[in-house]
Amino acid sequence: MEHTGRGDPARSLALLWRTREAPGRKGGPGLTVTSIVRAAIHIADTDGLNALSMRRVADHLGAATMSLYTHIPGKAELIDLMTDTVNAETLDPPHPPPITPWRDRLNDVAHRNWRLHQHHPWLAATATTRPVLGPNTTAKYDRELNALTGTGLTPIETDSVLTLILSHVSSSARTLAETTRTHTDTQLTDAQWWQAHAPHLEKLLDPQRYPTAAAIGAAVGAAHNTAHDPHHAFEFGLHTILDGVAALIASRT
Amino acid sequence: MEHTGRGDPARSLALLWRTREAPGRKGGPGLTVTSIVRAAIHIADTDGLNALSMRRVADHLGAATMSLYTHIPGKAELIDLMTDTVNAETLDPPHPPPITPWRDRLNDVAHRNWRLHQHHPWLAATATTRPVLGPNTTAKYDRELNALTGTGLTPIETDSVLTLILSHVSSSARTLAETTRTHTDTQLTDAQWWQAHAPHLEKLLDPQRYPTAAAIGAAVGAAHNTAHDPHHAFEFGLHTILDGVAALIASRT
DNA sequence: CACTGTTCCGTATGTTGTACGGTACCGCGT
DNA sequence: ACGCGGTACCGTACAACATACGGAACAGTG
Numbered sequence: 001m002e003h004t005g006r007g008d009p010a011r012s013l014a015l016l017w018r019t020r021e022a023p024g025r026k027g028g029p030g031l032t033v034t035s036i037v038r039a040a041i042h043i044a045d046t047d048g049l050n051a052l053s054m055r056r057v058a059d060h061l062g063a064a065t066m067s068l069y070t071h072i073p074g075k076a077e078l079i080d081l082m083t084d085t086v087n088a089e090t091l092d093p094p095h096p097p098p099i100t101p102w103r104d105r106l107n108d109v110a111h112r113n114w115r116l117h118q119h120h121p122w123l124a125a126t127a128t129t130r131p132v133l134g135p136n137t138t139a140k141y142d143r144e145l146n147a148l149t150g151t152g153l154t155p156i157e158t159d160s161v162l163t164l165i166l167s168h169v170s171s172s173a174r175t176l177a178e179t180t181r182t183h184t185d186t187q188l189t190d191a192q193w194w195q196a197h198a199p200h201l202e203k204l205l206d207p208q209r210y211p212t213a214a215a216i217g218a219a220v221g222a223a224h225n226t227a228h229d230p231h232h233a234f235e236f237g238l239h240t241i242l243d244g245v246a247a248l249i250a251s252r253t
Numbered sequence: 254m255e256h257t258g259r260g261d262p263a264r265s266l267a268l269l270w271r272t273r274e275a276p277g278r279k280g281g282p283g284l285t286v287t288s289i290v291r292a293a294i295h296i297a298d299t300d301g302l303n304a305l306s307m308r309r310v311a312d313h314l315g316a317a318t319m320s321l322y323t324h325i326p327g328k329a330e331l332i333d334l335m336t337d338t339v340n341a342e343t344l345d346p347p348h349p350p351p352i353t354p355w356r357d358r359l360n361d362v363a364h365r366n367w368r369l370h371q372h373h374p375w376l377a378a379t380a381t382t383r384p385v386l387g388p389n390t391t392a393k394y395d396r397e398l399n400a401l402t403g404t405g406l407t408p409i410e411t412d413s414v415l416t417l418i419l420s421h422v423s424s425s426a427r428t429l430a431e432t433t434r435t436h437t438d439t440q441l442t443d444a445q446w447w448q449a450h451a452p453h454l455e456k457l458l459d460p461q462r463y464p465t466a467a468a469i470g471a472a473v474g475a476a477h478n479t480a481h482d483p484h485h486a487f488e489f490g491l492h493t494i495l496d497g498v499a500a501l502i503a504s505r506t
Numbered sequence: 507c508a509c510t511g512t513t514c515c516g517t518a519t520g521t522t523g524t525a526c527g528g529t530a531c532c533g534c535g536t
Numbered sequence: 537a538c539g540c541g542g543t544a545c546c547g548t549a550c551a552a553c554a555t556a557c558g559g560a561a562c563a564g565t566g
Contacts, residue, residue: 003438003439009450009453013453013454013457017457028531028545029545031545053521053523054522054523054524055521055523063546064545064547065523065524065547066524066525066545066546066547067544067546069524069525070544071544074523074524075523075524127435128428128431129428129432129443130443130446133450133454138463138466139462139463141463141466142462142463142464142465142466145465145466145469146465149465155468155469155476156472156473156476158469159469159472160485160489160490161493163486163490164489164490164493167421167428167490168420168421171420171421171423171424172420175381175382175420178380178381179382182256182382182383185256186256190382190383193383196262197262197266197386200262200263200266201266201386204266204388205391209395210391210392210395212399212402213391213395213398216398216412219407219408220408220409220412232413233413233416233417236413236417237413237416237417239497240414240494240497240498240501241497242497243496243497243500243501244492244493244494244495244496244497244498244500245497247493247497247499247500248496282514284513284514306552306553306554307554308554316514316515317515317516318515318516318555319515319556320514320515322555322556323512323513323514328554328555
């Protein structure tokens with residue numbers, strides 16, 4: 001994966017905060033940072049992050065590939081810009097006021113991000129170290145931290161809890177995205193895949209050797225129609241984590 | 254990322270379970286499935302999954318690139334084989350007996366996987382949908398499920414809890430791997446990166462607009478020397494999740 | 507010694523990001 | 537009206553990637 005740290009920070013930040021947005025030339029394709037980012041998001045939403053290439057973005061805009069580099073240092077910065085742009089979507093319905101119980105507020109934060117990842121599955125495939133220091137991402141972080149005010153947690157605990165929640169969302173979203181992408185790529189549903197493997201597995205999987213796996217695996221497969229239902233994994237995990245956070249908060253009062 | 258579903262399951266499973274291990278030719282490089290997988294693991298351990306190419310594996314074995322395809326259908330299957338191979342490492346110190354409290358057993362499972370990911374950071378970058386149906390991965394699943402026997406949880410709850418724990422390990426490991434890889438790629442520590450951005454951020458980040466983010470961000474940055482300490486995130490998250498699991502188990506008795 | 511199946515490999519194709527050098531245009535000062 | 541400088545735009549080129557295809561070299565068997 002690409003890294004952002006290559007160019008100078010001033011350039012990257014100016015891009016994110018849209019200092020000086022150039023109008024572009026008149027006759028040709030009116031390339032703008034905004035238009036490039038929008039096209040890139042469209043492609044990634046439709047065909048995934050792997051299908052996002054500089055060539056495709058340029059084609060989609062009726063421009064030559066290298067023209068993009070006039071406006072954007074490289075692909076890594078483009079992805080950062082895409083991320084900051086879509087992060088704005090989590091701000092739209094205003095967050096609930098502090099009177100609301102913290103658990104409802106945190107649950108709301110989790111589901112906002114879950115929805116965001118549904119609309120933009122490629123988000124889960126981007127690197128998360130070194131946050132994108134754009135206006136929307138910063139605002140998102142600010143609002144989400146507010147979900148924990150009044151709980152008596154220390155600043156570090158607050159950040160840790162939020163990190164854990166967002167990490168869980170991202171992880172679940174990644175699994176979901178991989179599942180659907182694997183499905184479209186291989187033209188095989190999980191059920192079909194299991195059916196194709198089942199006959200050979202019967203000869204290899206000795207119930208004597210793997211007693212628990214055999215028992216639990218069968219029950220799980222019967223319950224959801226597939227082995228891992230990402231939606232269920234998300235909700236179950238969120239509920240469990242919130243219970244754990246409740247224990248932490250209870251111990252502080 | 255590559256997908257495994259391409260070839261026929263019989264071939265893949267035969268590879269994983271090492272039915273018929275061919276000795277190879279005498280004069281040339283004695284290529285074997287095992288030797289290829291071992292070389293691939295070595296490369297991925299050293300230089301990451303991005304550096305793992307068929308060329309490099311072949312070079313490392315003194316063979317031509319295309320010779321690998323005699324033994325292995327493609328790169329996707331190679332990665333599956335690598336995964337099943339290293340998964341054996343979690344089995345080595347025998348798991349604690351069922352008399353041990355479930356929380357200690359689950360904690361042990363988490364730390365086994367955490368250690369595994371430290372040794373093989375590329376693991377976190379592989380696709381996790383559709384489990385690798387090899388002998389070691391199956392044994393791993395079996396032993397890990399046993400950490401929850403006697404807790405009164407249903408089979409589905411047992412699987413969900415294990416999935417949550419492993420997902421947390423994987424997520425934390427990914428962050429850690431990305432951090433170190435970003436560090437080596439950009440030759441910049443996180444602290445240096447923040448220092449490079451700080452002067453420009455002061456002009457852009459309005460404390461009026463982002464009050465909570467400014468306050469918490471400062472406290473967090475001061476506490477750990479970097480913004481996100483992956484080790485801390487792992488331990489904190491694990492503790493919180495285990496508290497949540499305790500609540501679930503308590504509600505079942 | 508010939509035959510057959512498998513191991514091994516050289517070449518070629520279509521991708522990718524982007525470095526480099528060039529062209530054409532807009533707006534500005536005069 | 538005119539020229540000029542800066543910038544938007546683009547064509548070509550390169551290295552690295554997985555792998556399809558067809559051929560060559562060797563093993564064991566008759």
